[in-house]
Amino acid sequence: MRIRATVAAVSGALAISTFALPAAHAADSADSFRADVAKVLQAAHAASGKTAFSSSADAEPQPYPLDATFSNFKIAKAIKVGTTADVSTKVTYTMTHGADVDITADDFLTAPFIYRGDFDNLDTPALFGDNPATCTATSATIATCTGLITAHPGQGELSNSEAGTWKGAALAIAFNGQDPTSDTFDITKVGYTEKGDLGSTLVQRNSRLTVNATPEPVNKGKTITVVGKLSRANWEDNKYHGYSTQPVQLQFRKKGSSTYTTLKTIKTSTTGDLKTTTTATVDGYYRYAFAGTSTTPAVNATGDFVDVQ
Template identity: 50%
Template sequence: MGKRIALSVAAALAVVGAIAPSAYADGGSGDTEILGITVNNGSSVVIGTTYAKTFNVEIDAYDDSGLMSADTDLDGPGYGYASDKTICETDYTCTHSFTFDPRVDLDNSQAGTWYVGSWVDAIDGDYRWDERIDSFRLKRASTLTTNASPEPVTKGKTLTVTGTLQRASWDDYKYHGYTSQSVTLQFRKKGSSSYTNVKTVKTSSTGGLKTTVTASADGYWRWTFAGTTTTSAKTSDSDFVDVR
């Protein structure tokens, strides 16, 4: 992989003699149940080129004696892997903190769907191991710009709206144009509180966007990108145009 996956301070892969839960199929003993997970408060984990991202993975589980600890694995594409062992803070939840640093832990192949598995130990010795409880998306951050010209513009004349869509590279720590992506142009008339979709345009080989519209009223123009399985959604700042 060429880079290591960072573990939180609480990570205890180094527990002497521990057997990795991933060596086992789903199973357990007693009445311990893993009910579900919440990763990053239900949102995708989005990482740029500079700063590390810390996010929580909450394991919801149950045993009539209470929970003792959980050993949780994250398994992603491109040989992405991270593990954390923690003492459960309540009888029903165990929260893990993971930190991924794009300059240490990631390359572009690791963007996409990651799966969460966990081994939960109960106070009475019961346990449960589920290899794939659920999944989440690890995404490369994106940037998006908008520029409308000329400003001001005469009513009924042509207005040209441009922009650039880029996304983070975890290989060289720069942002590059995102090619052949559908991006929607939106307009909000002055005095209105909502945007309407005007047209959808594909990005160029450099991530560029360009289209023309007829200037009809004062208002705000912006581009919005829905995102992909590997890249975050993004809406640009708006550009106000005075129509005279």
């Protein structure tokens, strides 16, 4: 689930004025979670100034600052996102809260999220999960929490320029009996807190790499031509396209061995294609290997066996 601010008059720690939600794809609980969090976030950041809970006279009614904070945020080093399939990544973190905060209440929730750019930037995009985190109390004021971050690339949540480093954050909301769907909903009786810069991860455009070595079989000492293609996910048209001018290694593994050695490094063409030659010596497997970048994960092609006669 993605969030992005769209109203320029609003600013704040996440500066979220509205959810940019994908089409319904989950259970009603997920839709309810999104709507409830959206309403509180909108109110928390609908204030003049750079932070939530502004005391400015012209500020709109807001939730009160909830006595809770977050630490020990752990997430995978990288999240590989393709073109259509949803991708979920587990997040764990510690929540420390005041003794007066009832985290076991049915209407209390906490959730991790990741964001790109400045936590104080109005236009910061963020990715949540489809449901709140689950927490286990380890003391009267400390709990360990586990949640998911879910990307829905098939629903236009990501743009290609957003591949790279995202930062970790978490929030908590205590509704205290207030029903966000009610006409009598009183946001000032709801507690809210958030914290950014808890960690980081790479959200990457998934990569693919192919190889084909010919002829097969080949006489010893003759030339082998090895072709292939490096491509990566395009989040804007939901297809894979060639990754141009990238260094890729041609590697060889002798039959009976488990180790590949690098023969040479070449670059992909403007369309991501690869082509080079080598001399046939012994039976073995040829593959291309890409080391990856901050926006695109490393990938190895499946070795192609050549019988040398």
